[in-house]
Amino acid sequence: MSTLAFALLATLARAPHSGYDLAQRLKHDVAPFWHAAHSHIYPELTRLLEQHLVSVEHVAQDDRPDKKRYAITPAGRAALRGWLAAPTRPRVLRDELVLKAYAAWMGDRAAVVAQFREHERLHRERLAHYEAVAARMEQQYQHALTNWRSPTFASYATLRRGISFEREYVAWCRWLADQVEGQPADV
Amino acid sequence: MSTLAFALLATLARAPHSGYDLAQRLKHDVAPFWHAAHSHIYPELTRLLEQHLVSVEHVAQDDRPDKKRYAITPAGRAALRGWLAAPTRPRVLRDELVLKAYAAWMGDRAAVVAQFREHERLHRERLAHYEAVAARMEQQYQHALTNWRSPTFASYATLRRGISFEREYVAWCRWLADQVEGQPADV
DNA sequence: TAAGTCATGTAAAAAGTTACATGATTCT
DNA sequence: AGAATCATGTAACTTTTTACATGACTTA
Numbered sequence: 001m002s003t004l005a006f007a008l009l010a011t012l013a014r015a016p017h018s019g020y021d022l023a024q025r026l027k028h029d030v031a032p033f034w035h036a037a038h039s040h041i042y043p044e045l046t047r048l049l050e051q052h053l054v055s056v057e058h059v060a061q062d063d064r065p066d067k068k069r070y071a072i073t074p075a076g077r078a079a080l081r082g083w084l085a086a087p088t089r090p091r092v093l094r095d096e097l098v099l100k101a102y103a104a105w106m107g108d109r110a111a112v113v114a115q116f117r118e119h120e121r122l123h124r125e126r127l128a129h130y131e132a133v134a135a136r137m138e139q140q141y142q143h144a145l146t147n148w149r150s151p152t153f154a155s156y157a158t159l160r161r162g163i164s165f166e167r168e169y170v171a172w173c174r175w176l177a178d179q180v181e182g183q184p185a186d187v
Numbered sequence: 188m189s190t191l192a193f194a195l196l197a198t199l200a201r202a203p204h205s206g207y208d209l210a211q212r213l214k215h216d217v218a219p220f221w222h223a224a225h226s227h228i229y230p231e232l233t234r235l236l237e238q239h240l241v242s243v244e245h246v247a248q249d250d251r252p253d254k255k256r257y258a259i260t261p262a263g264r265a266a267l268r269g270w271l272a273a274p275t276r277p278r279v280l281r282d283e284l285v286l287k288a289y290a291a292w293m294g295d296r297a298a299v300v301a302q303f304r305e306h307e308r309l310h311r312e313r314l315a316h317y318e319a320v321a322a323r324m325e326q327q328y329q330h331a332l333t334n335w336r337s338p339t340f341a342s343y344a345t346l347r348r349g350i351s352f353e354r355e356y357v358a359w360c361r362w363l364a365d366q367v368e369g370q371p372a373d374v
Numbered sequence: 375t376a377a378g379t380c381a382t383g384t385a386a387a388a389a390g391t392t393a394c395a396t397g398a399t400t401c402t
Numbered sequence: 403a404g405a406a407t408c409a410t411g412t413a414a415c416t417t418t419t420t421a422c423a424t425g426a427c428t429t430a
Contacts, residue, residue: 002389003283010290020409033285037391042411065398065409077293084294088283088302090309096190096275098220098348103197105341106264107271115275122277148299148367154292157366161285161359168355172348179344180335189417207381224419229383252381252426 001079004044005053007034009072009080012054014151016071019045030155031130031162045070053079101176113181120173127166134159188266191231192240194221196259196267199241201338203258206232217342218317218349232257240266288363300368307360314353321346 011017011025022045023038036044048054053076057069072080097119104112137156138145144152198204198212209232210225223231235241240263244256259267284306291299324343325332331339 007286013293032279033289034281035279080293084287084290085298091282092219092222094221095278098345099194100271101344102220102341103271105336105338106200106267111272148370149292151292154289157288157363158285164355164359168351172351176344183335
């Protein structure tokens with residue numbers, strides 16, 4: 001089973017969702033930890049259905065197109081628990097901007113600075129967004145955040161990862177842009 | 188052109204390499220910013236050759252198998268500069284462990300703690316390695332590190348990214364493991 | 375003698391992205 | 403009137419990983 005399958009099961013373990021909802025969740029909800037296109041999700045749901053790890057229910061809607069609501073089955077929950085306990089292979093970080101840093105010495109100074117300033121801005125925005133969500137959670141769900149058995153705590157945990165990741169990224173971009181900008185002119 | 192093509196060109200811009208060397212570099216050298224399997228690299232080098240962005244030279248060796256030494260061409264350098272100046276789309280972070288954090292509330296407490304402690308250890312090791320390399324560079328190449336036009340500075344910059352990434356990762360793993368471990372027993 | 379390094383490739387499978395395709399409703 | 407949202411799917415393509423394949427030399 002692919003990691004996407006577990007991403008879907010993990011989301012369905014909290015509440016039933018349609019394929020469309022799942023795509024939205026994996027994209028926007030809390031920190032986006034395993035984004036996938038809908039064209040990837042629909043076939044995967046079909047596979048999960050064949051394996052009886054999820055069930056479907058047709059939901060008629062008047063104002064909007066009908067949808068299929070998928071729910072996790074006991075077998076699906078068992079599969080999720082098995083995956084959770086299994087060892088996880090760390091992923092290598094694959095970031096095109098880091099690669100550009102590796103090649104930056106060849107580039108045009110102003111263009112390099114602009115590139116890193118732009119990403120500093122972008123990640124700063126994401127950081128601000130995550131921080132706002134975290135602040136809201138801390139106010140609203142105080143109790144749940146001290147209970148690791150609650151899905152809310154789990155969401156908060158992924159959010160914290162997003163926050164520290166973005167914070168670190170912003171700092172690195174700024175450091176690099178400052179270095180390139182501040183050093184004496186080319187000889 | 189794929190990002191891998193630019194990863195290869197960026198490495199060849201520093202010095203000629205064989206396919207084998209490139210695979211090693213992308214894996215081990217400084218922080219691994221764009222790892223690729225050799226089975227991916229060899230065909231890509233052939234494509235670069237067809238586009239005249241790199242050139243080859245056969246190098247006979249007595250003690251080891253012969254190798255092909257690839258070098259970047261002026262056209263290759265131009266392509267690299269173009270790519271450097273082009274906007275970079277930020278990648279979404281795709282980390283299976285973050286996904287497991289999202290699902291952690293369903294798991295076995297001891298298994299979850301063990302999982303995150305294990306990754307804390309693993310990333311702490313990487314961090315220590317990167318920090319050692321950085322310390323060595325700071326001693327050895329003082330001057331080059333204040334000159335953004337030197338490839339050494341660029342290597343140092345990617346290394347700094349690796350260091351702050353790993354440091355952040357370690358802290359998050361520890362925080363999560365502490366939370367799960369320290370909270371009152373299941374109700 | 376077994377494992378590890380150096381060296382280059384092909385083939386197949388899996389994972390992920392982009393484009394194609396449709397259609398109703400709601401908001402600007 | 404046009405864009406955005408909701409909703410589901412298929413097809414094609416690109417990217418990435420894993421397995422297959424070979425072979426010499428070196429080190430434990």
